[in-house]
Amino acid sequence: MDxxxxxxxxxxxxxxxxxxxxxxxxxxxxxxGVSFTVEKGKTFGLVGESGCGKTTLGRCxxxxxxxxxxxxxxxxxxxxxxxxxxxxxxxxxxxxVFQDPYNSLNPRHRVRRIIAEPxxxxxxxxxxxxxxxxxxxxxxVGLPEDIGERYPHMLSGGQQQRVCIARAMVVQPDFIVCxxxxxxxxxxxxxxxxxxxxxxxxxxxxxxxFISHDLSVVHxxxxxxxxxxxxxxxxxxxxxxxxxxxxxxxxxxxxxxIPIPDPILEKKRVNVMAKGEVPSAVSIPSGCRxxxxxxxxxxxxxxxxxxxxxxxxxxxxxxHLLN
Amino acid sequence: MEEILQIANLRTYFFRxxxxxxxxxxGVSYKVKKGETIALVGESGCGKTISALSxxxxxxxxxxxVEGQVKWLGHDILKVPDEEICRIRGKDIAMIxxxxxxxxxxxxxxxxxxxxxxxxxHCLCGKDSWNEAKRMLNLVAVPDVESKxxxxxxxxxxxxxxxxxxxxxxxxxxxxxxxxxxxxxxDVTTQAQILSLICTANREAGRATILVTHDLGIVARxxxxxxxxYAGHIVExxxxxxxxxxxxxxxxxxxxxxxxRIDKIGGNELIPIPGYPPLLDRLGPGCPFEARxxxxxxxxxxxxxxxxxxxxxxxxxxxxx
Numbered sequence: 001m002d003x004x005x006x007x008x009x010x011x012x013x014x015x016x017x018x019x020x021x022x023x024x025x026x027x028x029x030x031x032x033g034v035s036f037t038v039e040k041g042k043t044f045g046l047v048g049e050s051g052c053g054k055t056t057l058g059r060c061x062x063x064x065x066x067x068x069x070x071x072x073x074x075x076x077x078x079x080x081x082x083x084x085x086x087x088x089x090x091x092x093x094x095x096x097v098f099q100d101p102y103n104s105l106n107p108r109h110r111v112r113r114i115i116a117e118p119x120x121x122x123x124x125x126x127x128x129x130x131x132x133x134x135x136x137x138x139x140x141v142g143l144p145e146d147i148g149e150r151y152p153h154m155l156s157g158g159q160q161q162r163v164c165i166a167r168a169m170v171v172q173p174d175f176i177v178c179x180x181x182x183x184x185x186x187x188x189x190x191x192x193x194x195x196x197x198x199x200x201x202x203x204x205x206x207x208x209x210f211i212s213h214d215l216s217v218v219h220x221x222x223x224x225x226x227x228x229x230x231x232x233x234x235x236x237x238x239x240x241x242x243x244x245x246x247x248x249x250x251x252x253x254x255x256x257x258i259p260i261p262d263p264i265l266e267k268k269r270v271n272v273m274a275k276g277e278v279p280s281a282v283s284i285p286s287g288c289r290x291x292x293x294x295x296x297x298x299x300x301x302x303x304x305x306x307x308x309x310x311x312x313x314x315x316x317x318x319x320h321l322l323n
Numbered sequence: 324m325e326e327i328l329q330i331a332n333l334r335t336y337f338f339r340x341x342x343x344x345x346x347x348x349x350g351v352s353y354k355v356k357k358g359e360t361i362a363l364v365g366e367s368g369c370g371k372t373i374s375a376l377s378x379x380x381x382x383x384x385x386x387x388x389v390e391g392q393v394k395w396l397g398h399d400i401l402k403v404p405d406e407e408i409c410r411i412r413g414k415d416i417a418m419i420x421x422x423x424x425x426x427x428x429x430x431x432x433x434x435x436x437x438x439x440x441x442x443x444x445h446c447l448c449g450k451d452s453w454n455e456a457k458r459m460l461n462l463v464a465v466p467d468v469e470s471k472x473x474x475x476x477x478x479x480x481x482x483x484x485x486x487x488x489x490x491x492x493x494x495x496x497x498x499x500x501x502x503x504x505x506x507x508x509x510d511v512t513t514q515a516q517i518l519s520l521i522c523t524a525n526r527e528a529g530r531a532t533i534l535v536t537h538d539l540g541i542v543a544r545x546x547x548x549x550x551x552x553y554a555g556h557i558v559e560x561x562x563x564x565x566x567x568x569x570x571x572x573x574x575x576x577x578x579x580x581x582x583x584r585i586d587k588i589g590g591n592e593l594i595p596i597p598g599y600p601p602l603l604d605r606l607g608p609g610c611p612f613e614a615r616x617x618x619x620x621x622x623x624x625x626x627x628x629x630x631x632x633x634x635x636x637x638x639x640x641x642x643x644x
Contacts, residue, residue, distance in 0.1 A: 049510040156599045186366040187537060191581035191595035213511060216540075220583035220593065243585055257515035259540030260586050261579060263563045266544045271519070274512050276466070277482050 004175055004207045005038040005061070010070035012056050016282055028281045030056040032231035033070070038175070041205040045222025045239075047215050047254070049278055053231040054211045058177045061209065062096055075174065092122065095168035099180035101160035105152040111163055112148030118171045133170065140203070141166045141196060158189035162196070169200065179211045194221055215258050219243065224314075227251050230281060230289045233308070236316040247317035249294050250274070288320065296321060327498060327531060328355040328378070333391035335370075335377045343604040347373040347386065349555035352630075355499065358529040360522065362542040362563075365552035366600055372421075374552070375501050375535050379412050414444045417492035419521070421504040423484035427476040433460075433487050434472030440494045459490040463520060482513035489521055500525060503535045518545060539582055543567060551575050554601055554611035557630060561637040571639040574612050610641070618643040 011034075013027040030053040038044040048054045060067040063079060072079045074094065095118075098104045105114055115134055119125050125133070138145050141162045152160055161181065168176050178197065182190045198221060200206065212218045218225055225242050227235045227250060235248040246252045253274045260266055274293040279285060285292050291301035300320050308318040331352045337345040347370045355361055363371045376382045378393050380401065392399050395415065400408060412418075420426040428436055437459055438452035447455065453472075460468045463486045476484055485505060492500055502521060506514035522545050525532045534546060542549055542563070549566040551559040551574065559572040570576045580594040598615040609624040610616070616623065622642050630640040 049512060158599055186600070187539070187578060188366060188581055188596040189599065191583075191593040192597075194583065195593055195595055215511070216583045216585045219585050220591075253512055255585065257511045258585055259538070259544040260584060261539040261543045261567065261582055262584075262586075263543045263567055265586060271515065273515055273519070277480055277513060278510070 002040040003037050004040045004075060005209070006071075006073040007037070007061070008035050008071040008073070010034045010057065010060060010072065011068045012053070012060050012065065013068045026282050029053075029231045029284060030281060031060065031067075032284075034228075034231075034233050035070075036226055036233065036236060038207050038209060039223075040174075040207055041201065042223040043201065043208040043210050043221055045218035045225040046209060046211045046228055047213065047218045047225060048228035049213060051278055051281065052228045053281070054213075054228050055179055057228075058096070058179050058209060058211050062094055062177055092118075092171055093174045094177065095171065095173040095175075096177045096179065097161070097164050097168050097181045099183050101157060101164050101184065102152060104164055105160060107152055109151075110148065111143075111150055111152070111155075114152070114163060115148075115167045115170055118167065122171065137166045137170060140169065140200065142192075156189075157185055158192060161185060161189075161193055165193075165196065165200070169204070169206075172204065173206060175207045175209070177209045177211070180213070181210075182217060183212065183214065190217070197221065215254050227254065230278065230284055232289060232318070234290065234318050238314050241312075241315050245312075245315070247311060247315065247322060248290075248319050249296050249321070250290050251317075253293075253295070288318075325357045326354045327357050327396060329392070329394040330354070330374075330378065331392040331394070333374060333377055333393065334389040335373050335382050335386050336389050337386045339604075345603045346555050346606060347603060348377060349606075351391075351552075351555075351557055353550055353557065353560060355531050355533060357498075358526075358531055360525070360532040360534060360545055360547045362546035362549045363533060363535045363552060364537065364539065364542055364549060366537060368600060368603065369552045370555040370603070371535050371537075371552050372503055375418075375503050375533060378501065378533075379416055379418065380408055381412075381418070410444075413440055413492075413497070414495045415497055416499045416501065417495065417497040419485075419488050419492050419500065419502045419505045421507050423481065423488045423508070424476060426488065427484060429476055432473050432475055433479070437487070437491050437494060440491055444495045455494070456490075459494050460487070462493065462524075463487075463490045465490070481509050482517065485509060485513075485517050486520070489517070489524070493524060496528065497530065499531045499533070501533045501535070504537070505534075506541075507537075514541075539579065551578070554603060554606060556611065556627075556640065557638075558612065558641070559639045560630070561639075565634075565637050569637075571633055571637065571644050572612075572641050573616050573618050573643075577615075577617075 010031055012031040013029055015024045016026040016028060018025045034057060046054050059065050061072060112134060116130050119130050143162050182193050210218060210221055223239055225237055225239060226233045229250050235251050246255055252272050256272045272295055276293050287302045287304055288306055291297045306318050306320045308316060310316050311322050333348055333351045335348040337347060351374050365371045373382055377388055388401060393401050434456050437456035441447045441452035441455045457468055465471050465486050506517050546563050549563055550557045553574050559575045577596045581596055584591050596615050601611050610628055613619050613623040628640045628642045630638050633639050633644055
């Protein structure tokens with residue numbers, strides 16, 4: 001299998017400042033040493049609660065914010081935030097789809113201009129080529145052909161998200177960061193967009209980094225799932241293993257927090273609940289980050305940070321219970 | 324079992340100048356029995372929140388309750404004077420809203436806000452109500468109560484604020500609690516904590532709950548009876564088991580097939596509902612689901628199907644059952 005993206009020990013700290021002279025009093029460790037690889041044509045799912053750094057990670061990969069440390073290797077080449085000439089060509093192969101479709105579309109532009117803009121910026125295409133590409137894309141993402149003349153506010157939420165997806169697909173990218181693409185949509189529309197993303201991947205072999213807080217959506221769309229907690233990945237597992245054999249207690253808590261739409265199964269389930277709430281990323285707990293909330297915490301957990309290791313082939317986890 | 328609330332033919336419309344009327348709630352009827360958890364399920368804009376707000380006449384001032392009855396213990400509370408409905412709100416029927424930050428007063432400390440309920444409804448003096456408020460916060464498992472009592476809403480996390488809302492709702496020991504999407508703004512792990520807090524508290528006290536939500540998983544976990552809403556109408560109403568295992572209305576069926584399920588290894592195939600929900604100001608005389616339905620015929624376009632009892636305690640509104 002070819003690797004499209006390799007992340008190695010990626011870190012992003014935001015400084016916390018105080019007072020008039022803004023002297024630094026600490027760091028928000030939004031992403032604190034994350035490593036993973038994304039295979040070509042596959043979907044890597046990233047799940048976690050709000051504030052765990054999953055969006056920051058996505059933005060670091062897209063180079064919209066400079067990472068503090070670590071390496072991003074895309075398509076065999078390392079990406080540096082500073083040198084932008086070669087990078088622009090590379091980054092054009094990476095696109096993004098965001099959570100709120102309305103706010104990610106320019107309200108003053110018509111749909112055709114929004115979707116065509118990436119092509120215009122690249123500048124290799126004449127008007128006819130752009131037109132043909134747009135018509136093909138409308139068909140691909142399931143938009144009516146007359147949509148080009150409309151403004152974003154005239155569309156429904158589902159259609160707006162389709163426009164966002166079309167805009168990402170127009171440059172024929174190799175990799176798309178999908179940051180909560182279905183969270184703002186209704187249940188019936190959500191399924192349409194998920195199926196659209198899956199069918200686009202089958203047609204174009206694009207790879208996704210699918211970020212969401214909803215484990216059931218991530219589980220549905222991804223091939224490999226990573227669970228993130230307070231800036232660190234605590235478990236990486238193939239899709240088939242995660243529900244059957246969750247290894248990290250946090251994964252078990254997440255799984256049990258998601259209700260299954262079947263009352264018979266729900267009655268049988270044993271609910272594991274985490275204590276308290278997610279601590280602030282400024283003062284990260286010592287040892288294992290999850291220990292203050294963990295239902296199975298031991299003495300050792302508050303002192304030593306467990307090693308992130310491969311427990312069974314392809315299934316990684318970071319917990320003292322596994323030793 | 325004893326019925327405490329009966330809603331019959333409730334209609335709440337938004338009349339607009341020079342524009343067609345929005346029929347947000349268009350003929351909703353259901354009953355709430357003592358100690359029962361009823362779920363109102365539907366997509367956004369289907370009228371579930373407006374119908375819940377209309378029960379306490381808290382619907383937005385731009386809307387009008389055109390018709391209908393809301394019988395609370397035999398009295399129609401849509402017709403009682405304003406002072407009396409104020410006595411019912413909070414004391415007999417309590418409500419929890421979607422966004423806790425915008426429903427708490429930002430200028431008052433948590434302690435004062437909770438004790439206010441005791442002062443209004445139980446005529447307690449300052450010190451007693453303060454102690455009662457402290458007891459309520461303990462009940463909803465807020466850590467470090469003393470410091471939280473003097474904190475302002477913006478100083479608390481989302482989950483804590485929602486716990487405060489629950490404490491306020493529980494403070495007068497109401498007979499019915501309306502929870503309008505209480506966990507939409509929260510994280511999944513906090514959602515599980517808050518929902519189990521609400522539901523165990525209500526179950527222990529034998530209190531009825533109306534749970535407004537769009538999440539079919541939450542419904543399966545907590546509800547006894549489920550009402551499925553679509554475009555201002557209840558299209559199906561049945562016990563929880565029946566809804567999930569023998570759905571009758573094509574919308575319910577389609578909705579269940581379109582949610583990803585975590586228990587299916589390799590994932591279940593998602594069958595999305597084609598098209599988009601209808602605009603509420605452009606509804607025709609027919610069934611609102613007609614355009615997206617697989618069973619549609621010309622009859623559906625012409626006439627709205629009435630909601631009828633198909634089997635015992637299982638109601639559905641469709642011409643093709």
